[in-house]
Every structure is written in structure tokens, then in C-alpha cells.
Amino acid sequence: MRTHPVLMRLLAFAAIVAVVACVFQSLTPTFLTAENLRGLLRHMAINGLASLGLTFVIVVRHVDLSFPGVASLGAMTLGWLISTNAPLLEAVCGAMAVGAAFGLLNGIAVARLKLPDIVTTIATGGLAIGLAYFYSDGTTISQNFMMSGLLDLNDAKVFGIDEPFAILLATAVIAYLVLHTSRAGHAFYATGENPVSARFSGIGVRRTVVLAFIICGVTGCLAIMLLVASAGASDVTAGNQLLMPAFAAVYLGAALFGRPSVPATMAGTLLMSMMLSGFVLLATPYYYSDAIVSTVLIAAILAFDPDLLRAVRHGIPTGRERAV
Amino acid sequence: MSDVAEARPLPPGLATTRSTDRRHPWAIRYGFFLFVMAVFAVLAVMRPTFANAGNIESMLVSAAIAALMFLGLTWIVAAGEIDVSFMSVATLANMVTASMVEHRAGWPAASLAGMTAGLVFGAFNALLVGILRLPALVITIASGALAASIAAAIGSGTSISLGSTGFVGAILEARAGPVPLVAILVVLLYAGAWFVQEKLTLGTYIYAMQQNRAAVIEAGVPVRRLVALLYVLSGIVAAVAGILLAANLSSGQPYLGGSYFLNGLTAVLLGGMALKMGKPNVLGTLAGIVFLVGFLNGTALLGWTDSRSQIVRGLLLLISVGLIVFANDRNRRTRRG
Numbered sequence: 001m002r003t004h005p006v007l008m009r010l011l012a013f014a015a016i017v018a019v020v021a022c023v024f025q026s027l028t029p030t031f032l033t034a035e036n037l038r039g040l041l042r043h044m045a046i047n048g049l050a051s052l053g054l055t056f057v058i059v060v061r062h063v064d065l066s067f068p069g070v071a072s073l074g075a076m077t078l079g080w081l082i083s084t085n086a087p088l089l090e091a092v093c094g095a096m097a098v099g100a101a102f103g104l105l106n107g108i109a110v111a112r113l114k115l116p117d118i119v120t121t122i123a124t125g126g127l128a129i130g131l132a133y134f135y136s137d138g139t140t141i142s143q144n145f146m147m148s149g150l151l152d153l154n155d156a157k158v159f160g161i162d163e164p165f166a167i168l169l170a171t172a173v174i175a176y177l178v179l180h181t182s183r184a185g186h187a188f189y190a191t192g193e194n195p196v197s198a199r200f201s202g203i204g205v206r207r208t209v210v211l212a213f214i215i216c217g218v219t220g221c222l223a224i225m226l227l228v229a230s231a232g233a234s235d236v237t238a239g240n241q242l243l244m245p246a247f248a249a250v251y252l253g254a255a256l257f258g259r260p261s262v263p264a265t266m267a268g269t270l271l272m273s274m275m276l277s278g279f280v281l282l283a284t285p286y287y288y289s290d291a292i293v294s295t296v297l298i299a300a301i302l303a304f305d306p307d308l309l310r311a312v313r314h315g316i317p318t319g320r321e322r323a324v
Numbered sequence: 325m326s327d328v329a330e331a332r333p334l335p336p337g338l339a340t341t342r343s344t345d346r347r348h349p350w351a352i353r354y355g356f357f358l359f360v361m362a363v364f365a366v367l368a369v370m371r372p373t374f375a376n377a378g379n380i381e382s383m384l385v386s387a388a389i390a391a392l393m394f395l396g397l398t399w400i401v402a403a404g405e406i407d408v409s410f411m412s413v414a415t416l417a418n419m420v421t422a423s424m425v426e427h428r429a430g431w432p433a434a435s436l437a438g439m440t441a442g443l444v445f446g447a448f449n450a451l452l453v454g455i456l457r458l459p460a461l462v463i464t465i466a467s468g469a470l471a472a473s474i475a476a477a478i479g480s481g482t483s484i485s486l487g488s489t490g491f492v493g494a495i496l497e498a499r500a501g502p503v504p505l506v507a508i509l510v511v512l513l514y515a516g517a518w519f520v521q522e523k524l525t526l527g528t529y530i531y532a533m534q535q536n537r538a539a540v541i542e543a544g545v546p547v548r549r550l551v552a553l554l555y556v557l558s559g560i561v562a563a564v565a566g567i568l569l570a571a572n573l574s575s576g577q578p579y580l581g582g583s584y585f586l587n588g589l590t591a592v593l594l595g596g597m598a599l600k601m602g603k604p605n606v607l608g609t610l611a612g613i614v615f616l617v618g619f620l621n622g623t624a625l626l627g628w629t630d631s632r633s634q635i636v637r638g639l640l641l642l643i644s645v646g647l648i649v650f651a652n653d654r655n656r657r658t659r660r661g
Binding site: 065134244248285287301 | 406408452456458459461462463465466467468469470472473474476477480481578585586589590593629630631632633634635636637638639641642645646649653
């Protein structure tokens with residue numbers, strides 16, 4: 001898999017995008033209209049932000065299952081702060097601080113206390129959901145949303161681009177610079193590849209893992225801010241819908257481009273959002289969206305699994321497993 | 325391949341007091357059971373309704389259903405894998421059964437269809453994770469989302485209420501003396517599972533896989549098929565639990581999975597601390613479930629809000645994970661001498 005040049009993968013990705021676009025365009029002529037593409041990019045902004053943070057955690061070979069719960073807590077924090085007349089910037093910072101705090105908690109638990117990441121983040125996610133109920137006993141918060149300017153976030157434009165997508169672009173550029181052009185970025189990949197040799201190369205492995213979890217928590221709360229802005233209310237279950245698309249985007253991108261990276265995640269998110277928006281145009285009920293996302297995810301993993309490709313080339317392996 | 329801690333004296337520091345633990349290893353092994361009894365006693369004193377015959381009966385039924393759902397999960401976690409789709413598979417079986425009953429297919433056929441749904445998803449996970457060795461977490465997240473999505477689609481996003489509960493309802497109603505029959509059946513099933521886990525090679529392999537998969541493969545054990553078997557088992561028991569829930573709730577609930585997710589992992593990991601020092605095991609899971617069901621019921625009687633019990637559950641899961649890592653760390657150090 002790694003021998004394939006990047007160009008081939010880019011071409012493959014462009015081909016898939018073109019095929020998906022053509023299929024939906026033929027099924028529903030409104031797919032490639034400017035209006036729908038704007039909606040698509042706005043939708044992509046929400047899932048893209050959540051998956052960007054997750055990319056960092058996946059790069060250091062860990063998993064964060066807590067960000068949907070943490071994002072819900074962030075949404076409620078944001079809503080509560082706005083309903084108490086706090087300025088918008090303060091409210092957003094409050095939500096992001098919640099994300100950072102839970103990221104720190106996850107990071108310390110996983111990196112320093114060596115707890116297993118999956119179960120630990122499930123537990124902290126459950127904790128966050130429990131806390132999210134405290135603000136309003138589980139009811140939605142929407143007081144003062146009109147006045148605060150939060151809702152304008154959804155419609156405002158920056159340099160002719162919708163603000164949600166502009167936020168995604170800015171975050172993606174920063175993430176790209178951090179992960180792919182800086183020493184810190186190398187530290188993330190080195191930690192993921194081999195923590196022991198990374199440590200002997202002078203990389204603060206624990207710090208890097210903690211940082212990855214913090215980034216994931218913060219971007220999850222950024223994503224939920226956009227979701228709250230478009231929905232017009234904070235809900236305790238708001239974050240749940242982030243989980244599947246974020247995982248699918250990261251793994252789809254990693255499958256397409258050979259390893260998790262910022263461009264790969266963006267490509268995965270774009271594909272995911274195209275399909276979801278296409279199916280929405282086809283009037284597919286909302287409860288099918290997870291089915292679509294998970295089918296695409298499983299198909300992508302199956303189609304690009306190196307072991308499987310090898311098996312197809314050299315015949316199906318026997319029941320006995322190679323000792324790795 | 326028996327438990328290392330059984331063979332050697334316990335390392336100091338596992339119990340609360342250093343001086344006694346060498347002589348009283350049972351304090352850790354059975355400490356959880358004592359803790360459960362203490363909590364229940366406190367709840368019973370604070371809210372006498374907690375110990376009512378009716379309340380205990382309904383708790384036993386819920387515990388039995390949960391125990392069915394988490395049986396496969398216990399061994400999957402013990403083998404070092406993960407399954408986060410079990411509650412969605414149960415939900416799917418629940419909705420399939422409910423919708424078949426609604427369309428007058430009769431309970432036997434409906435239950436069979438529910439079982440088939442569970443079997444299909446179990447086999448699907450088994451194929452992808454067990455045979456093809458794809459990453460367990462992502463695959464089960466995806467297959468769980470798929471199952472949940474289909475479950476919601478069956479009822480067009482809403483629940484299906486049922487007029488009759490058929491033979492499944494009769495099983496749930498049946499009593500052997502004062503005890504619900506289903507609870508006795510589940511206890512028997514767990515006794516059988518305990519036998520498999522402790523006395524048969526299958527159980528030995530499960531724990532060996534968690535410790536050193538490569539070594540187990542080198543020993544000639546068909547690891548892929550073994551893991552596949554565990555996932556199929558998990559799908560089937562989750563489906564049975566889903567079918568029982570359809571009768572217990574007299575309805576198909578497309579979103580019932582959520583609460584079982586955290587409970588399942590908490591029961592398995594909390595129970596893992598009992599008896600086997602940080603290794604998930606069936607009796608521990610059973611104790612964990614009894615504790616969780618009793619605790620949630622008792623605190624609800626005390627007037628706790630959902631958010632408070634959710635936070636406590638999250639904390640319990642965190643604590644049990646921490647304890648397990650701590651205990652395994654100790655075990656490893658003892659082994660090295």
C-alpha cells in the first residue's frame with residue numbers, strides 16, 4: 001500500500017468524488033446547485049472540526065470516544081453562559097475550556113496513569129453527559145440566543161465564504177501547519193509509530209498524548225458551537241451525532257491516503273458530507289444517516305485493508321495467523 | 325494457565341492495609357461482594373420499599389436480561405478485544421421482534437427473526453474482527469451504528485407498542501417459588517459459562533489471548549476462529565436479551581441501547597476486580613450487574629436524578645478501570661519476581 005504514489009491516491013480520490021457527485025446529480029438535479037453546495041460545506045464544517053481533533057488522537061495511536069459527550073457538555077455550557085448574558089466570545093471560550101479540561105483529564109488518565117484509552121474515554125464521556133444535565137435538568141437552552149450573535153455565526157461571511165466553513169478552513173490550516181510542518185507534528189507521528197524510540201529521541205511522549213486529547217476535546221467543542229448555532233438551541237444529546245461521522249472521516253481518509261493526516265481527514269469529511277447531503281436531497285429519513293456512514297466506513301476499511309489486499313493477490317490466508 | 329495470583333502469595337498493597345493482605349487475600353477477591361451487600365443494606369434501611377418482594381422481583385428480571393446481554397461482552401473484553409455494538413444488536417433484535425409481532429407473525433416466528441438479526445450481526449463482527457483481523461473498535465462502532473440505524477428505521481424512528489407479550493411474556497412471568505424463572509435460568513447459564521471459563525481449554529485460551537496473543541498463535545490455537553466465536557456468542561445473547569426486553573417493556577424501543585452501553589462496560593470491568601484480580605469473568609459480571617441494577621433502582625427510590633446516577637456510573641467505570649490496571653500491574657510484577 002505504501003508504495004503507491006500520492007498522485008495515484010489523489011487521482012483515486014478525485015475519481016470517487018466525481019463518481020459520487022455524478023450519481024447524486026443524476027438522481028437529483030439540485031445536488032450541484034450553489035445553494036446545496038453551500039449547505040454541504042456548512043455541514044462539512046461541523047463534522048470536519050470534530051474529525052480534525054480526532055485525527056491527532058488517532059495519529060498517536062489512541063482512541064477518544066468521549067468527545068461526543070464532552071461536546072454535549074460544551075454545548076450546554078455555551079448555552080448556559082449565553083443565557084446568563086455572557087458575551088459570545090466568553091461563552092465560546094467557556095465551552096472550549098470545558099473541552100480542554102476533559103481532554104486533559106483523558107490525556108492524564110491514558111498517558112500518565114496508563115489506563116486503557118477506549119474504556120477510560122467511554123467513562124469520561126459518560127461523566128460529561130451526566131454533568132451536561134446539571135445546567136437545566138436536561139431541557140434545551142435557547143434563551144438569549146438571538147441577541148448574543150451566536151446565530152449570526154451560521155450566516156455571516158468572511159471573504160465571501162460562509163463563516164462555518166471559514167472556521168473549518170482556518171482550523172485545518174493551523175492543524176496542517178502543526179501536524180505536517182512543525183517539530184511537534186513529527187512528535188505526534190513518532191509517538192504513534194513507536195513510543196519507546198520516540199522517547200529516546202527526546203520527545204515528551206506523555207505530553208504529546210495529552211496534547212492530542214486536549215486538541216480533540218477543544219475541536220469537538222468548536223464543532224458543537226457551529227451545530228448549536230445552526231440548530232438555534234443547546235441540547236444535552238447534541239454531541240451524539242458527531243461520533244460516527246468523525247470516526248468515519250478519519251478512517252475513510254486514512255484508508256484513502258494510507259495514513260491519518262489532516263488532508264486525508266478533510267478528504268474523508270468531504271466524501272462523507274457529500275453522501276449525507278445527497279441522501280438528504282433524496283429525502284432519506286434522518287435515521288438512515290448512521291447506516292450510510294457506517295456502511296461507507298466498513299466498505300472503506302475493507303477495500304483498503306493491506307492484509308486483505310495481500311490476501312486477494314496471494315490467495316486467502318489459512319486459519320493460522322502470522323505471529324506479529 | 326491458572327490465575328497467577330492464585331498460585332503465589334499476594335503482593336503487598338492490593339488490600340487496604342499492608343499487614344493483613346498476605347494472610348487475607350480473600351479480602352480483595354470477595355471484597356466487592358461485601359461492598360455490594362453493604363450498599364444494598366444501606367439502601368434497604370433508607371428506603372424499605374427497596375427490599376419489597378415486588379421490587380426485588382422486578383430487579384431480578386432486569387438483572388437477568390442485562391446479564392444475558394453482557395455475557396458475550398465479558399469474554400470479549402477478557403480476550404483483550406472490544407465490542408461496542410452489543411446494545412445496538414439487542415435494540416435491533418428488540419425492534420425486529422416487535423415489528424414482526426405487530427404484523428401478526430406470532431411470537432415464536434418473531435423471536436426467531438430477532439435471533440436471526442443478532443446472529444447476522446454477530447457473524448458480521450466475527451468475520452470482520454475475528455477472521456479478517458480488522459480493528460475491533462472501529463468495526464464494532466460502525467456495525468453498532470448500522471444496527472441502531474436499522475432498528476430506528478424499522479419503527480420509522482418511533483417505538484412500537486405491543487398488545488400481547490406471547491410466550492416470551494409467559495417466560496418472564498413464570499415463577500419458581502418466589503423467584504422469577506428467568507433469573508434462575510440465567511444463573512444456570514452463568515454457572516455453565518463459569519465451568520467453560522474455568523475448566524475447559526476455551527476459557528484458558530481466552531485469558532491467554534489477552535496476555536500474549538502471539539504466543540497463543542504459536543501454540544497452534546486457532547485464534548481467529550476463537551475470537552469469531554466470541555463475537556457470534558455476543559450477538560446471540562444480545563439478541564435474546566433484546567427479545568426478552570420486547571416482552572418486558574411490551575414494546576419495541578429504538579433507543580433503548582444507550583443506557584445499557586455504560587452499564588455493560590461498568591459491570592464487566594467492575595466485576596473483573598472481583599475473584600480474578602482485574603480479569604473480566606462471568607461471575608464478576610453477574611455481581612457487577614446485580615450491583616448496578618440494585619444501585620440504580622435504590623438511588624432512584626432515594627430520588628436521585630438521572631444525571632447524578634449517570635455521573636456515579638461514569639466514576640465507577642473510571643475507578644474500576646483504574647483498579648484493574650493497578651491490579652494487573654501488580655500481577656505482572658509478582659510474576660517477574
